[in-house]
Amino acid sequence: MGAGHNEEKFKAAIILRSNSKIWAEAKSEWELHLVYDDPAERACECGHQPINQICVIKNKDNNKEAEVGNVCVHRFMKLASQRVLSVLKRVRWDLKKSLNPAALDLFARRGVISNDERSEYLDYWRKRTNLTDEQKAQKNDINVRVLKYADEETARLIANFANHGLKPRL
Ligand SMILES: [Zn+2]
Incomplete structure (x- = not known):
């Protein structure tokens, strides 16, 4: 502990x-x-x-x-907070990297990606085979969308923290 x-x-x-x-x-x-x-x-x-x-x-x-x-x-x-945080960092660093199931579940629940997109992405993630150009484009599109949402939501949450003074360091 x-x-x-x-x-x-x-x-x-x-x-x-x-x-x-x-x-x-x-x-x-x-x-x-x-x-x-x-x-x-x-x-x-x-x-x-x-x-x-x-x-x-x-x-x-x-x-x-x-x-x-x-x-x-x-x-x-x-x-699975650590898995989401670290995969977001990885994808931000290199857009060709893959989101993991923990992140896909979270962003599907948020409505950032559809359930179909989540299933297809999970398929790419599982197989780790060469993707077609179309699949690569779809994956890239999802990565960009997820990062954009994460950035905007982070900005909103930080502003919310600043306004309401939630749990500042003593
Ligand atoms: Zn604690």
Whole structure:
């Protein structure tokens, strides 16, 4: 257990925004909304600071949002935040790289890509064979669209943080 990640404090903060007051149930109400890097130093609900990798999680039942650290989301909620964050970095660096299933699921849920596009992309990802020019163009189009959405949504979330002063570093 890394220093400063207070599990009880983290769970209490999430339960406060959940419908169920039982952790095992409350946890399943939440899904990953987006992951982004914010150079402003922030604090997690567990009390750990600073955090730069911000995970925005959303409650599927009551639409409440929480912004927490990558470590806690992975450790206590088992959401694939690290896989999404690292693949976005990889694709941003090289547009020919592939998004992974965790990222495709997330952006399909957001409506950024359609379910058909998600299935086709997963097919390319699984086979790792040479793509036709048309398939390459489709993959490129999806990568560009996902990055654009991630950038815009990140800007919105950071502005939201600045306006509402959510959990700044103490
Ligand atoms: Zn934390």
